[in-house]
Amino acid sequence: MSNKAILCVDDEFIILETLVEQLEKKLGNKYIYETAETAEEGLEVLEELINDNVDILIIVSDWLMPGMKGDEFLTKVYQQFPDIVTVMLTGQADEESIVHAKNSANLHACLFKPWSEEELIRTIKSGLEKL
Incomplete structure (x- = not known):
């Protein structure tokens, strides 16, 4: 089993x-695909994965969520x-939120809904190349 994960967060x-369906279809079982429906849950999942010695490679997060926004x-x-x-x-x-995320979270990319599967996979692969 893989010990590398991609976390998707969206309400x-x-x-x-x-997201998980598209990622699994194109990237296969090389990665664990985790999900969370809030930013707070995303932080909990992140902590659990780290405690289980899983490397979180990429997080894809929605911007507009209840509680904490994506940036x-x-x-x-x-x-x-x-x-x-x-x-x-x-x-x-x-634009201000996107710039904030670029400056404060080293944002790799911003995808706009509705995204294309090709755009998602290209973004994830280019993110993986940075590692």
């Missing part, structure tokens, strides 16, 4: 299902784990 379950979540992640590649997925983020 819409159908989005999480679609704030990715900034928290980056402050603790600067080697994790961060990707924001959004249908509604303003």
Whole structure:
């Protein structure tokens, strides 16, 4: 079993299902695909994975979620784990939030909903190349 993970965080379950389906289809079982429906849950999953000695390579996070927005979540992640590649997925983020994530979370890319499968896979692969 792999000890490398990709974490997807979005408050819409159908989005999480679609992301994991597309990633599994193109990247296979080389990675563990984890999901969380809030930023707070994402932080918990992150901690669990790290405690289980799993390397989180990439986090794909929605921007507009209840509680903590994606740029704030990715900034928290980056402050603790600067080697994790961060990707924001959004249908509604303003330019200021994207710039904030680029500056504070070393944002690798921002994908806009609806994204294409090719765009997602290209972004993930280019993120993996940074590692």
